[in-house]
Amino acid sequence: MDDENEQSPLTSDLISPLLAQDQHPSSSSQSSESRQRHQSMGNGQEESHENSGLSNNDTNVTTRSTSSAVAASYHQRILSLLLSPLIDEQGNPVSIVMGLISIFVCGSLLGLVLPKDSKFHSQSYATLSSCLGYTYFFAWSISFYPQVVTNFRRRTTAGLSVEFCSLNVLGFTCYSIFNVALYSSVTVQDLYRQRNGPDASIPVQSNDVAFAIHALALSSITLLQILHYDGIRAREISPFILTLIATILVVGIGGAIAATFDNKFLNWLDYVYVLSFCKIAVTLVKYIPQVVLNWKRRSTTGWSIWQILLDLTGGLLSNLQLVLDCVALNEFSGLTGNIPKLLLGQVSIVFDVIFCLQHYVLYPSRSDPGRILVPSSEEDPENDNFVDGGEDAPTNQRC
DSSP states (O other): OHHHHOOOHHHHHHHHHHHHHHHOHHHHHHHHHHHHHHHHHHHHHHHHHHHHHHHHHHHHHHHHHHHHHHHHHHHHHHHHHHTHHHHOSSOOHHHHHHHHHHHHHHHHHHHHHSOOOTTOSOHHHHHHHHHHHHHHHHHHHHTTHHHHHHHHHHTOOTTSOHHHHHHHHHHHHHHHHHHHHHHHOHHHHHHHHHHHOTTOOOSOOHHHHHHHHHHHHHHHHHHHHHHHHTOOOGGGSOHHHHHHHHHHHHHHHHHHHHHHHOTTTSOHHHHHHHHHHHHHHHHHHHHHHHHHHHHHHTOOTTSOHHHHHHHHHHHHHHHHHHHHHHHHHTOOHHHHHTHHHHHHHHHHHHHHHHHHHIIIIISSGGGOTTEEEEESOSSOTTSEEEEEOOTTSOGGGBO
């Protein structure tokens, strides 16, 4: 019996750990839970570091996005100010300054890059004259675009005088012939030197020719817009304007025939001077219908103020270049030989001042594009009344 109750050492060694595990089950489970807590704490710390990294990345991305948006908005603002002659319909002071700066920069760059006039002895003054010439060329040329853009955006030419546009096309046709003939025709140049002396300089430069042809093209587009959007009714052109147009056409055609067959009565130089004076007559008259139309409507809406501001700038620079050229050459035949250029600048400046007074002083509140244009009657669509309107206003009635 004693032998049976005794256990061998090997059996004891195997059974003892099992008994110890049965007697202390909680210690094993506690160690397991402890390991799980340590693992979960480690995982939590890793997740915390990862979330912190993601949060920092998100903050950096947001900061970069905000900075990019601010920079894009700033660049867009600067670009819109530089392009204000084409997109600003009100002509506020900031846009005027920035728009004119862009005009002067572009004109000066053209004057620096393009060929200079060889008649000037000083290369530095030749550059200055070229910069002045191309700046006024640029200002006068760009002045035709704001009205075209305004008509396109509004889908109407209400507020724009058809008499003004018709005379503009006729006047720039005469002016283009005058400039092209004096600049490129050997016959006209010889006649000019016979009259003003063999050393007399031709008072027309390449930028004068470019401006005249470009102005004729843009004026024709504006007149076509009237035909496309609203049409031309016979009652919109007064008998006086019709008579003036017919007279200039007869003079132009008849003068060309006379210069071709009878040089003693009217040579080609005389003919181009006749056309230049036709242009002056047109300029003296063409602005009046628009001034009257603005006065009747008590508004300048539909009449782009930027074309006036640019036209005023071009007129001042044109006169300045003409006078400085005469002083530099010590020869003032340029003033007498290019009377159209001199007089056109003065006439344009006077009417530009009148239009600025209408837009900024007399009818400033009636120049708001946020108003609704309501024709007062079907008989007189040009005489428009205005009521306040917002975004819900019909597109074809919003100015």
